Amino acid sequence: MSDAAMPGAALRKPWRSLRRQREAAGFGLWVFLGSEVMFFACALTGYAVYRTLWSEDFAAAARETNVVYGTLNTAILLTSSLTMAAAAEGARAGLRRLTLACLAATIAFGLAFLVVKGFEYREDIEKHLVPGPGFALEAAAAQVFFAFYWLLTGVHALHMSIGLGVTGTLLWQAWRRRRPLRSPAFEAAGLYWHFVDIVWIFLYPLLYLAGRS
Amino acid sequence: MSEALVQRDIPDAPAPGESYLTAETGLASWLLTTDHKRIALLYMAAITIFFFLGGAAAVAMRIELFTPQADLLSDDAYNRAFTFHGVVMVWFFLLPSIPNILGNFLLPLMIGAKDLAFPRLNLLSWYIFIIAGTLAIYTLLAGGVDTGWTFYTPLSTAFANGHVLAAAGAVFIAGFSTIATAVNFITTVHLLRAPGMRWFRLPLFVWAIYATSIVMVLATPVLAMVLLLIFAERAFDIPIFDPLRGGDPILFQHLFWFYSHPAVYIMVLPSFGVISELVACYARRRVFGYSFMVYAILWIALVGFLVWGHHMFVSGQSMLANLAFSFLSFVVAVPSAIKVFNWTATLYRGQIVFDAPMIYALGFIGLFTIGGLTGLFLASIPVDVHVTDTYFVVAHFHYIMVGGAVSALYGGLAFWWPKITGRLYPEGWARFGAVMMFFGFSFTFFPMFVMGFLGMPRRYHVYVPEFQVWHVLASAGAVVLAAAYLLPMGYFAWSLVWGRRAPANPWEATGLEWQTASPPPVENFVTPPVVTQAPYGYHPEDAGPPALDRAAHRPQGHQP
Ligand code: HEM
């Protein structure tokens, strides 16, 4: 199917060629991801410093996280990356049904991740793993570990929600034929989704596997 | 005029209805514009307001410091004044000033593009900036913050009684605007250069903005995360930097300065770009060592990330770390020195014209040199242990950030004023203002070196009477300086109505931005430009500048 005639595929203001215009979305997103890397790197550096300083306490605290939920979520997220990659490729090849289905699957997996995360948070609160008065663990720096646990998973979940919003918008637009499949937005959204995934790949061992070896 | 200047057949003023200023009218056409030139002016309006607000806080401080006792401000009010001053001047004036006003306006013009890569993102980033700025003003109205612009823990998390959360939120939000603009600039430079505009044909201003944008993209998120950590600790009592529960306040300083040292280069790199353009034009010379200038900019951007520890020599970090950071601070000064030497070498055998922008540029070179050299004093551990947290440090960074970067901003505004507005500013007044800024600045800040060296600590509102003479000098100088800042606002405004109309290229400068009408049409160029040679073709490469057939100097610009 040809999208060339669709309005969204037209050459917009600053661009001289369609190819460049397409390239820009991906390029800009890569630069932005550089920014995101530094954002998480800052918190992970803090984590690394404290883990070196309080390795025993961190190991003891990390054993309290729920590794079943964590592992389940890792599997869900990796699968969602697969469907997202398929959606981006499908859009590039102009396969409308495949793209729509894969975007929908990605959203389903993303929501599943957040639901699991919600159950996990509820359990954490019940076990008094929120730093502050009445905190469950004795070890001095266990609260610091859980400070990072809440912060990192929270910020990650926020990124997931933004990703879900973007993917949802794209799905709706593609479904209503408001956005041509050749739009570079699909690939850009995919890049972002994979990045959020990669962040989790770092968080999983640091927060769930630490202290369990 | 030399043949090396490519003269294309361009009308001086755009046809009526084509100028970006008049193509559309009405408030909505401004607030919803995606034209980079109009957005630059939106930024100019907003940033001017913040300059006034930050300046008002400075005035209050200088009045207070006129006498050794507390007369105008209490200790707590003084803390709030310098915090507001620092936060507003750093994040809402200096950091966005040259990139967002001149960069926004000039970047597409200089590389021969119609606009930035993402015009709507550009507008969005202005709105984010406005939201952040509003929050900053709210912070002040609600009673202010007393932590200093550095937000050191545990003061900011456990003890401060001001509105730390709102202030941190304002800076956090402003970061999104910075990052969005930087991504836009980087993408534009990579993908929108005109045919023939190779990397090493880019004007140095473009290189400077490009390098600044890279630093913005990589450093700003670190600040965002640090502020988020502070926010979490203060709002939800989550221990991160709290020493009572295993946290380490020094870690905060590391993370903060990992952002804030690069940030000082975000503030000064763009002015390097402006100064290179001004010096070349008013000396009628090719920039000496163009490629070295480029490498120096990139070197600063890179090594600037490796020296943060020089702000922490007395924090108790190890001697090894101190030595490494001291050494690296000397390394980062090398490219700055290269730039100063190359500007001077550009002047050598130039046909120098002392128009206002050039006076600003020469002032910049002098003040920046003093600021940079005292940076080396501070980078030497034995000296720093003596003068850290004194007015010596205050003088050091004001020499670079205020003496340097603000001079460059005013010089750049004067230089490109005809391009932006289509009007010439009054040269006599402008020269007077430029000279006054140099002297006013020196009067205000040189005494700070002396009193700092004698032991006057920073951030105090009362002091021993021995220091009064220096404080009185500084306060008196500040009056002159304030006049030098206000004067251009007056004559720029005057020129909008009564200024002579500017031709397309009043200074006979090279650079694509001069190859289109003043003010430029909405699309920037009527015929898309093609670049065939290196920048700064003020004279043939194999001969000096044309001394004999030097064009008559016309302070009001070249009139057709
Ligand atoms: C030429 C290279 C430079 C060197 C070697 C240098 C060195 C230093 C050192 C060692 C300090 C810490 C002093 C102390 O707290 O005891 C310092 C403070 C400072 N410098 Fe520089 N500096 C340089 C360039 C710059 C530039 C280009 C800027 C701004 C555009 C700048 C802005 C600042 C600021 C804002 C502070 C004080 C921060 C604070 O404590 O509030 N410096 N500098």
Ligand SMILES: [Cu+2]
């Ligand atoms: Cu520094």
